[in-house]
Amino acid sequence: MKQKLIALDLDGTTLDAKSMLTNRTKLVLERAKQAGHIISIVTGRPYRISANYYDELHLKTPMINFNGALGHIPHHHWKKEYQKTFSREVVISLLENKSTLGIQVIAAEAKDTILIDQPQNFRSEFFPTAVSKQQLLTKDNLKNDPAAATLLINKENEATTATWIKENFGSEVEVGIWGGPAPIIELEPCGISKAFGLEYLAHSYQISRKNIIAFGDEHNDQEMIEYAGIGIAMKNGTDQIKSIADDITKFDNQHDGMADYLENYLQLAK
Structure with a gap:
């Protein structure tokens, strides 16, 4: 399968109701990495309360924080790092x-x-x-x-x-x-959204929009889901997000909805 850029919201999407990463989520994302796909966290959270998930998933890719205002590779110097600010x-x-x-x-x-x-x-x-x-x-x-x-x-x-x-x-x-x-x-x-960060990642990796998969559940995921070639709303997502998404997960975030969808779509099951 063609290499995909997989953009993951955290709360309500990748994390369960207790803000934890389940074993299945970690297993599926590791298999996706091994299959050559690029996993990137794209979150509204600040770096200080998202770095732990990045490390738990053993990621080496850029992470987007503050809904697109910060793009960086944790623990490393990245010449393409950016941070947008307001007055x-x-x-x-x-x-x-x-x-x-x-x-x-x-x-x-x-x-x-x-x-x-x-x-x-x-x-x-x-x-x-x-x-x-x-x-x-x-x-x-x-x-x-x-x-x-x-x-x-x-x-x-x-x-x-x-x-x-x-x-x-x-x-x-x-x-x-x-x-x-x-x-x-x-x-x-002004002008910053998760789509800004996702587009930046796509250009950095030279991946076309059609090869981007994005998962989200809330208002701040809308632009990202619209930008991605395949925008996936969580079953527990808002009605607005579901209305603009290309597809909806079968299960909610409490039941590994993102992992289940990704495992089937990328044919990762062993």
Whole structure:
């Protein structure tokens, strides 16, 4: 079979409900690598909470973080590495209007840095619970433009805050609202999506779109699924993602849906 570039979202796709990689997922992806296919993680997660999955899968390929804003090869110097950013003034404005907008927590990140405005005793995988004084998100500490920002919002303010950001900074950032139970808004540089990162990978490997397979389940996977030659929505994916996908997995992420589909499509079963 012609070499494929396989783009994998993490949450709700490659990971199960406990944010773990199952044995079957690891086995199928290893067989895909051995068959000569290219496996790449394309995630909205920052590098700090995705590197462990990259290492567990023993990948050597580039990884895309922050929904396309960062492309790099972990643990290695890659001459094609890139990082897109937006103006720090966007985050400073959010800090200044935090109470009015109903924002509880703001985190601003780049590849190797995170600054966070964090309330006491807040717990979430996406927001670190222990930060140094230098990691406190303030106007003075935010010296560089970030690649991404993540906002925890009061549920009742979610839509109005997203609208406010678009009206004031729509030329600077892309605004995404998570579909899960937590009212989270994420920001990336304007024009950046997972498709941007996937296209960058495809050009780097000189692989045509028709030989790209992409798996996803949420709003931030839409452009990637549309760009890929074969865009696959997870059974547990949103109705919007399913409506634009070329196919849908038979099983959800809790039952190895991605691995099952890939094993059959690439004829990897032994």
